[in-house]
Every structure is written in structure tokens, then in C-alpha cells.
Amino acid sequence: MPNNITLVPTQKNDLHTFFQFQLDAEANFLAAFTAKDPTDKAAYIEKYEKHLADPTINMQTIKMDNEIVGSIAKFMIQDEAGLTYWIDKQYWGQGIATTALAKFLISEKTRPIIACAAFDNIGSQKVLEKKRLCKNWYR
Numbered sequence: 001m002p003n004n005i006t007l008v009p010t011q012k013n014d015l016h017t018f019f020q021f022q023l024d025a026e027a028n029f030l031a032a033f034t035a036k037d038p039t040d041k042a043a044y045i046e047k048y049e050k051h052l053a054d055p056t057i058n059m060q061t062i063k064m065d066n067e068i069v070g071s072i073a074k075f076m077i078q079d080e081a082g083l084t085y086w087i088d089k090q091y092w093g094q095g096i097a098t099t100a101l102a103k104f105l106i107s108e109k110t111r112p113i114i115a116c117a118a119f120d121n122i123g124s125q126k127v128l129e130k131k132r133l134c135k136n137w138y139r
Helices: 015-022 025-030 041-053 096-108 120-129
Strands: 003-011 058-066 067-077 080-086
Touching: 003 025, 003 041, 003 096, 015 025, 015 041, 015 067, 041 058, 067 096, 080 096, 096 120
Parallel strands: none
Antiparallel strands: 003 058, 058 067, 067 080
16 A cells, blocks of 8 residues: 555646546546546536535545545535545556545545445445445446
């Protein structure tokens, strides 16, 4: 597990980096929930600016050695807390998601909190199973 992972509150400027991450076709395919048009930057920024302003959403930027490598967030849907995260493809398989999730769960106190992954996203399934957050996979 990398020990140089930090979580910081997401800032508006971070959204531009997150947008670039989700343009990767393979990463976008493995995400359980994606935009209708992942190339529409204006729509992406508008959506996530609203999330930043929502006090029920805890959105954190994941950094490794002070470089943005992903995001993680708690959100509410019908009074249930959900979890989502995205790691830039070039950092997959390095334990970043597992480390970031462990740190996030220390600071985010809402319980229960659940997360699910697409059935073909084996990497995310393994991360979530380590924390026993979900055993239902979606597509």
C-alpha cells in the first residue's frame, strides 16, 4: 500500500483534471455510472460544481506525492449514503484506491455507507470487498 496518498477537499480547479481522467474509454466503460456524453466538458463541470456546493456530499481529491490521481466522495440518495471513487487509469493496480478508501472511511463518519461496482470491474470489486462495502455488481 502506498503511504504517500493524501485526501484533500476537492476544489473547482480539480474538476478539469477529473474530466480528463473520465475521457479514457476503458475507464469510462468500467464505471458503473457515466455521463451520456463524456466529452461534454461544460456539462461535466456544471454537474460537479453543483456537487461541490452540496453540503451532503463529501468530495475529496486523491493525491499521490501531491499530484492528483483520483477522487472519492460520499453522496446521499434517498437517505442512504453511497460512495464513489475514480482513479486515473495510469495509477491502477498500485493500491491507491484501497489506501484512499481506508483513509476516507476514517474521516467520513456516515454509516452505513455502501458502494457498488460494475460486474466487469474486477479491480473495484476487490477494493470494495476488502472493506465489505458491497457484493452486488451492476451493469
